[in-house]
Amino acid sequence: MGQLIHDFENSNRLREQAHRIIPGGAHTYAKGDDQYPLLAPGFIANGYGSHVWDVDANEYIEYGMGNRSVGLGHAYAHVLQAVTSELVRGCNFTRPARIEVECASAFLDTVPTAEMVKFCKNGSDATSAAIRLARAATCRDLVAICYDHPFFSTDDWFIGSTPMNAGVPDAIRELTIGFRYNDLESAEELFKRHPGKIAAFILEPSRGEDPQDHYLQKLQALCHANGSLLILDEMITGFRWHRCGAQHVYGIVPDLSCFGKALGNGFAIAALAGKREFMELGGTQQTSAPRVFLLSTTHGAETHAMAAAIATMQVYRHEPVIEHVVRQGLKLKTALKEVATVHGLQNHFKVSGHPACLLYSTLDAAGQPSQIFRSLFLQETIRRGILAPSLVVSYTHSDEDIEKTIDAISETLVVYKRALDHKVEAFLSGRSSEPVFRRFNVKSPARDDAPRLDGVGEAV
Incomplete structure (x- = not known):
């Protein structure tokens, strides 16, 4: 070497x-x-x-590639050209920019299982918005997260379930429960223990292993039979398993799904997408239900990030x-x-x-x-x-x-x-690394039994 x-x-x-x-x-x-x-x-x-x-x-x-956000490569020419061209026109305005419609259209053409999309700057905001929509749609409070998937959000509803939960009220922590991937019985048990109380199940479509025996479809059917929504976190699988997402590979149309990371080849853009009946709860045209305050951020529609996303999707579609x-x-x-x-x-x-x-x-x-x-x-x-x-x-x-x-x-x-x-x-010079989700900052090279995130925590 x-x-x-x-x-x-x-x-x-x-x-x-x-x-x-x-x-x-x-x-x-x-x-x-x-x-x-x-x-x-x-x-x-x-x-x-x-x-x-x-x-x-x-x-x-x-081989970290910006915590998996850089799918094409650093400083990828086609993306940089699109960003540069857009920046000279300004990046943030008082009213929406035309590129917001163009980016939404490009996304829905790329991910045809979604009917509406709303953009933001990071994955945590997208998944948290999905949780809020699910709670509003079902009038329920509990959220079920997949314990086999290491990270969903920086917000309290998820962080409260980790060992690093200081600052999260007990009342919030009690609203998050867990299930196991490819284990339908663990989901069934949650519905038995909490009948009529679970708003949604959120999981990644895969962490590398494929869903077994139509697991995702059966989980969604179980959710719907019990009045809950199925949310797929495609921050990692989107634009890696397939340009249309892992939902395309596995043949499932989730109620809501969240994309980010490779969507902008490292530029800050994430997406909440899903079925119109749920997404419209955060709009201004529906009149049949209370309004949901959904993803309103000053920088969520920065034009250069959307230009990066459009250019990135073009590369994925044509190369x-x-x-x-x-x-x-x-x-x-x-x-x-x-x-x-x-x-x-x-x-x-x-x-x-x-x-x-x-x-x-x-x-x-x-x-x-x-x-x-x-x-x-x-x-x-x-x-x-x-x-x-x-x-x-x-x-x-x-x-x-x-x-x-x-x-x-x-x-x-x-x-x-x-x-x-x-x-x-x-053989090691100095101290060992530590797991992200640890209760205290205790430096001890012997703590090999501590839980950790393989490959380093995704977005934390």
């Missing part, structure tokens, strides 16, 4: 300043220092395609984006399985998930998920020019990128195996 990366002088200087003026040192929990080992780039200076450069001029092949990321992901997944086996680590390092959205698991000598081994893996891949909180490929990940990554991970697994045979702390 060549010379190893060691120099983070500028990053370290910025870290000190950042933690003095920014809680957590970053504006997204998943990007925080506590999610990475000590030997890691603290700040990125620029990116192009599948590569990024940190503030110390170290270059990396990147083989999905085919490319699936092919590169499969190549990576297959090769890394072989590499792990060669090193005798098939029970300690595993790659899983959809080819367009791969995760890896780092397991200790006992075969248990290990945060400290994850930190070691990150440390050693970073030293070899790979920045991989996950293994998410983009349209610009080349064959050469994939080959270099396989070589770097193979070298990393040599160190991993030595750490398994000896004391892992001896």
